[in-house]
């Protein structure tokens with residue numbers, strides 16, 4: 001039987017990767033403008049990092065992680081999100097000794113979650129994410145958001161809505177959790193089983209439930225923005241003033257609470273109406289307590305994760321065309337063994353001049369070689385026969401115009417570069 005890829009994973013075949021590369025190039029150039037450098041962390045981390053960092057009441061830790069014991073008996077986990085590993089890196093490499101803030105991004109990080117696969121939801125997906133350490137002001141939150149929006153804009157993605165909220169600090173959240181619990185206690189018999197367990201340990205998470213019944217119950221629940229403290233309120237005001245200053249539109253959405261325990265104050269999602277229910281393409285917020293929680297010193301931080309498969313899905317549904325890879329400058333057909341060796345050398349010389357060239361490695365007839373070349377949409381074709389072996393010339397055909405010219409082989413690179 002043919003072996004298939006694991007459920008919930010995707011292949012990027014070579015003919016499709018240019019779309020990913022286009023997005024990656026844009027990401028790198030935007031991040032550079034904002035002064036973010038790339039960071040890379042391992043795909044595996046100690047399981048404890050996520051239990052402590054992401055929070056053991058979260059869906060991720062409770063039911064979505066790929067956890068295994070390695071041959072040495074250590075419990076390791078395939079990265080289920082990007083932030084915890086980056087925070088570990090920040091602490092372990094003493095990056096807090098550098099001039100702060102520290103700004104970094106990660107690109108194409110594979111993320112593993114044992115979820116029910118569906119369109120826009122996979123067991124392995126890839127994220128572009130950014131993290132900033134040591135910048136407490138909300139203007140930084142706004143700048144992070146503007147990085148994501150600039151990416152979407154540059155790609156040409158439209159009709160996205162930015163939802164923002166503040167979930168306060170642990171102090172105001174404690175007060176809010178009590179009010180929320182008191183309200184939800186009345187609906188104990190109607191909540192879904194998962195929310196029932198959340199009610200005791202983390203009622204805030206119920207606001208994030210995807211079950212319609214729980215959503216209906218939450219509609220009239222007390223709103224966290226009504227109970228955040230003055231400092232958190234001022235921070236949220238500064239966020240809105242910063243977004244206004246950047247001309248970024250947003251909606252304040254009290255139901256954005258995020259599924260991870262580490263968030264404080266700012267939380268946000270960028271949502272597309274073009275990919276159905278898995279609409280969040282980017283999500284993030286502030287996590288001022290996480291560095292300390294993982295053993296570092298008190299360091300405010302903010303960031304986001306952006307799902308690249310979802311971004312590409314939105315782009316596809318909006319009919320966005322990506323710039324196709326550059327066509328071959330020339331395909332050099334050849335007639336026999338000596339001729340093949342000459343075409344091999346000519347192609348190598350052209351590549352040394354930065355040109356894109358191909359020759360026959362199959363042993364096809366001349367006719368079949370030309371047929372192949374036209375399928376590749378090459379700019380020019382050339383032929384090496386016994387005459388060309390002797391006189392050092394080559395006849396090249398411009399495929400778009402149908403015109404031919406005979407030039408010295410040594411001039412070929414200049415001819416093609418024009």
Ligand code: ATP
Pocket residue numbers: 081113115120121122123124125126127258259278279280281282283284305306307308309310
């Ligand atoms: P959702 O509410 O859709 O489950 P999430 O809150 O779990 O998303 P985050 O943990 O914030 O998502 O991850 C950041 C981004 O990564 C999401 O906004 C989304 O674009 C993408 N993402 C998350 N889970 C998946 C998945 N299973 N498959 C593909 N992309 C995903």
Ligand code: MG
Pocket residue numbers: 259
């Ligand atoms: Mg999720």
